[in-house]
Amino acid sequence: MHADTLVRMVNDISEFFAPANPEAEAAVEVAGHITRSWDPRMRRQIVEIWQAGHADFSPVGRAAVEILAAAAARKAG
């Protein structure tokens, strides 16, 4: 899937949770929303996109993807 599309989706979700919560909590909410509603291949891709250093993540969006990456690593390991 288009990296830009996925990053935009993460940022859109973050824009909802960010104003209502401190950054760390907002990131947990965003990661939770993505885990509940995204197909696994999209979650894998967004982690790869983050690992490749995509520049357009919002701060909360980036923190959320870090959480997803850690969860994926735990699952794999």
Place this chain on the structure above:
Amino acid sequence: MYSIDHTDLGTPPSTSSTMVNIELDGRPFAVPDGTSVMRAAALAGISIPKLCATDSLKSFGSCRLCLVEIDGRKGYPASCTTLVADGMKVRTESPKLTQLRKGVVELYVSEHPLECDGCPADKHCELQDMAQLHGVTGSPYLAGDACPPRVTAESRAVAFEPDHSNPYFNFNPELCIVCSRCVRACDETQGTLALTIQGRGLASQVAASAAEPFVESECVSCGACVEACPTAALSEKSLLTAPAPVQAVTTTCAYCGVGCSLKAEVADGKVARMVPNRAGHANQGHACVKGRFAYGYATHADRITTPMIRATLSDPWREVGWDEAIGHAAREFKRIQAKYGKGAVGGITSSRCTNEETFLVQKLIRAAFGNNNVDTCARVCHSPTGYGLKQTLGESAGTQAFTSVMKSDVVILMGANPTEGHPVFASQLKRALRAGTKLIVIDPRKIALVDSPHVVAAHHLQLRPGTNVAMINALAHVVVTEGLVREDFVAARCEMPSFDKWRAFVADKRNSPEAMEAVTGVAADVVRAAARLYASVPNGAIYYGLGVTEHSQGSTTVLGIANLAMATGNVGREGVGVNPLRGQNNVQGSCDMGSFPHELPGYRHVSDPVVRATFEKAWGVTLDNEAGLRIPNMFEAALDGSFRGMYIQGEDLAQSDPNTQHVVAALTALECLVVQDIFMCETAKFAHVLLPGSSFLEKDGTFTNAERRISRVRKVMEPLPGLADWEVTMRLANALGYPMHYDHPSQIMDEIASLMPTFTGVSYEKLDRLGSIQWPCNDEAPEGTPTMHIDAFVRGKGKFFVTEYVATRERSTSRFPLLLTTGRVLSQYNVGAQTRRTSNNVWHSEDRVEIHPHDAETRGIADGDWIGITSRAGETVLRATVTDKVQPGVIYTTFHFPESGANVVTTDNSDWATNCPEYKVTAVEVVKVDKPLDWQIRFRQNRETRLPSRHTTPAAV
């Protein structure tokens, strides 16, 4: 003429619970106080002669045929206008009464000769019945000297000409007995007030608007007058050609989310006419031009009735048998899964199909495909409703029954246009408004309910497209800062930490109406007044539509609406609530049945091991515990190669989804697309297998409307392709190696009831008995739940959410200075596949774009000019209507015709939570052009060779 199986009780029921004892023809009876003598008699099995009364309308007392004798009263009171009183003694028959009644009938017959042979109402005409009952075969007034001076054509107020202008019904004044039931039906039932009686005495006559032909008058062709007419003066054209109906089958309209109960009157396996069911719970005996008249598409020559396959999109279609088509589809899906993985295929359920069919398609995907790649067209309309109401209240559905609006003091109508989109609910709402309910409209466009001759909104908050959240926050700000919160309700019913956080958020100055004025464009004092009005009455209700959900902040607005309702204590009883007006007939049902990729039937997440275990046990498979792909994700995945096969039942994604170019590219990339549809729709052009579908007339099942009301769909004719949709899905599952076996849809419903806690008590037997059921229906609510969240919210405590306004990316710029928003018209439905194949085109034969006079003038555009509309995504050309219904800076169009290409210009922006596309805001520029684009001209030509012409031929009477 009302339905052939209707037993009329003369006047509407009384709502009183006090009983009154009376004596009728010497026998005692008890009836509710406020009942008419006529209705009391009918309830006791005594039918008093009548002509001007019918039980859907208030009594009028004009024909003087229903006279009775009452002890202690002088003369002969009319039983339709006389109410029962305790101890009243009534005689319905006596020689004197018979003599008086006979005289009345003779007078009528003198004006309406009994030439009944060949009349469409023959054997169902109330005048004919009365004549027979009183032994009247002709009129003494018509013979010799007794004949009074006949009314001359010149003395009539209106020409005595028959009016055939409406494509569906005729008006023949010769047969009119001036009972005024039609006039009252148009007022009371429909609320359009298109008819009047013109002239006086014998010269009086019914006239539409200012004596115009029906089709050019204000008439919206709902048919209420036709149903109410006791003779054939107003009658369906279809009755002139179809054999006289012999049976009435109760079924449910397959168009909008109101879900009207209809009676299909049939003879020889054909529908002779469709009549609203007076006992219908959703529609109270009413219907609109679509459900009532536009069912002809079901037998249109364009119907596909034979399965077809082809290897590639450039090959011609090859007609094959069912086994070959289904075998081919199954082999292809298995091949793709073997090569690209289990997740490389998926499917789409249909909001136009029944609950049972939708349930089977998602079951096929989850159990036979073994993944959760299932989605439905609710993705593009009400998915934010599902998300927002589940998060806040705990259930993904509206909270009320439609009739609840009669108890509302104030209604907020936001982003919905019910007179066009949900016409029968609009009639209900208009009844409430005429009885004193106040209306607040929040909409970028001046919809009809804002200001029409008979309804005027208290406030119209004409906001800029894309600023709903700003508006909801501003309204909430007033509630919170002006002490309008129902503190006791919130403390008892809601999660206080979430409330406190929300209260602090909306109280912030940046959310005040004054601060938001620059964003919404609506004056702060108007917003304040509207908020005070909603929050200060006992019962405030919110109704909303796609103008709320189809935005990048669609889910946020739904959350905001629920916040507002909870803060003002407006949830959990009649007259209040949060009410999504659903677009397609079975959107609610398709969502309930587990059509979303993250939820099993009943809105339970696929990751819940307990829920999954129930389904695994019943279905004998292991289910995937991860969410699947949504429609837009499927398109993206098709383009990157990880998604290769798709089964689409009854949805036209190529036309209904945003950014057409993108959708077309994705569909073209699929290796196997299986489309099940009744027509060769746009999506079918990209298919490899075409499975002919069946219309709602051809199968048994249920639909669930916007009030959570489950109603039966009943088969009135055999499926044209030989199999109903549920049978096709069943065969496909079997061919995929997953056994499914049902003999009748009732067995599918039994399985649904066994797996969904909100459906435990639902069965076809109970639906037959009760007429309809609003879920939840289970041990706690054996007959269903009209009002939800009464003592507690489904999720326990109501939860508030902070709803920060975030401007959409679609902003007007110097390159794209206008905002395009979209909507619907009454006569057409959705992408128009059905209604375009009916005479409804008489009212709407092309989509036009509305533009404000100011914007038109600066661009040199005049009414009727072709204008090119360009957005970041694409370009289309439509004809202009210059009107101040839209505000400067905003243009508006409908999208019922494929050549309109509204979705060629809409972008792929979508709701943050659900990816519901942002149909309602697209930044565009418009210029005057000479003609439509080449592809639009091709579309139009194609259509015109196939569709009935705009001019309807007058039917012979």
